[in-house]
Amino acid sequence: MDSTPPSLTERRKAATQLEIARAAARLFADRGAAAVTAEEIAQQAGVAVRTFYRYFRTKEDAVAPLLTVGAGHWRALLAASAPQEEPLEALERTIVEVLTPRSDADLESLRWTLGLLRAADDDPDLQFVWYRVNGESEVQLREVVATLAGPAADPFAVRLIASAATDALRVALEASAAAEDPMSDPGMPAALAIRALRQLTHGVQLYPVDARI
Template sequence: MTASRGRTGRPPLTEERRAEIRLEIARAAVDLFVDQGVAATTGEQIGQAVGVSARTVWRYFPSKESCVRPLLTAGIDVIAACLREWPPGRPLEDAFAWQLEDDERLLVGPDPTTVGALVRLTRTEPGLRAVWLQTHDEAEPAFARALAERAGLPDADFRSTVQAAMFNAALRAAVEHHAWRATDTPADRATARTELAEALRSALAVVARGLT
């Protein structure tokens, strides 16, 4: 009888490490897209920039455009948490913009200058535009649940659904406004975050006033 052999090879990656790899791929993809365009960028190039094979890139993402998703989805849970924690009686445009500037959970997120470069690409790259809009579409139910929880209402509450749609549209408009007005000389991270907070504050103030 031969002795059974133990399992060999590399240990499986943790979920945290998988998330790190996905984010590394996303950053590398954006850098390449900015430098040479989406059409000229290959999966092999993206993998080389991160130190992984093209096969690994495709294991995580179905297309090169979808590689950017982690940069766009990284803040959804944090934003939803901010909505749940929004103090009663405090204007949303003040409460949320303050959190964006000072909340440590948001400070560890993707560099806003990198996200800004990606959003600017969505103006001319239809594939990236589709990913950007799909990300917001998928985020909206999370925002609706957060608002319903804050108000003590059922998840499917219609009012929370409408409020989430308005908030989501304001969030997208603010990020696009900030990204599209950026100069060719990128601001430092702190400045970019402050400027983005101001754009969001202005957008939410418009929502708060409603249609007149």
């Protein structure tokens, strides 16, 4: 893995992409994807339309950086877990941490996330971006879980747990977005995700008997 720090140009590009992604997510959440144009997203983000299309092929693609950053934040928290913490316990703790709003900014982030998923119900292209980001995150999550579990862990079980954790978050957010009033219970996504994770990992044997000392 290349550990070279990003250049100033790369950081500026990433910042611009993220600002466009935030604008797209807000507009989609408020009005639905069909009612929003790339030109409107560019205007909201304060960039030229040609800049928008330099970074994104479609208006739906524009939300991917924001979703990717969120998934990356979760993996970083998980990777920072204490060595003695069991991987499944660490997953539960970090899921609660990332899905539980603790500030107005967190509530706003949850609002646009759930609104974005509601908008995706009527937009296959937006659904594709959501599932693509989840698939990419699952692949990267395997490495984090494997590192936390250590060399004695069963590689197949590591893969199952990474898949279960990714799906637990995805399904919990989708179910919360489908509620009649998604923001009436901000704790719903975390509660559903923990429930899903426990059910999906029930019976998964991460270590062979007596393999971990």
